[in-house]
Amino acid sequence: MLFNSLHFIFFFLPLAVISFYACRRVSFNLAIIILVLFSFFFYAYWSPVYIALFAGSIIINFIIAGYIHRTGNDKKSLRKLALCAAVGANLALLFYYKYIGFVFENIDVITGWDLS
Numbered sequence: 001m002l003f004n005s006l007h008f009i010f011f012f013l014p015l016a017v018i019s020f021y022a023c024r025r026v027s028f029n030l031a032i033i034i035l036v037l038f039s040f041f042f043y044a045y046w047s048p049v050y051i052a053l054f055a056g057s058i059i060i061n062f063i064i065a066g067y068i069h070r071t072g073n074d075k076k077s078l079r080k081l082a083l084c085a086a087v088g089a090n091l092a093l094l095f096y097y098k099y100i101g102f103v104f105e106n107i108d109v110i111t112g113w114d115l116s
Contacts, residue, residue: 019038036058053093064086067082
């Protein structure tokens with residue numbers, strides 16, 4: 001499902017927003033759980049294989065966020081390093097799964113190799 005598809009605009013997005021605000025009246029934590037479930041469905045709709053990648057990324061980010069939260073203000077450099085490592089890892093995953101094919105295709109065109 002793409003962000004500009006009719007399924008997303010007229011079905012998924014309104015259902016997610018309405019569900020979030022309806023659950024928020026009951027409990028904010030429930031609303032967050034609903035958003036997480038909608039996120040998992042969104043990625044599973046595109047390709048179910050990516051659910052494990054998405055879940056792994058969430059778990060790693062949660063662990064690093066917990067470390068940053070537990071680390072005191074006297075260790076600001078470690079907190080910054082952990083934050084940079086987490087952002088870098090997320091950007092590396094995004095680059096690999098979204099752009100690596102594009103990079104290899106262009107290298108193939110320029111050099112005549114067959115990396116793809």
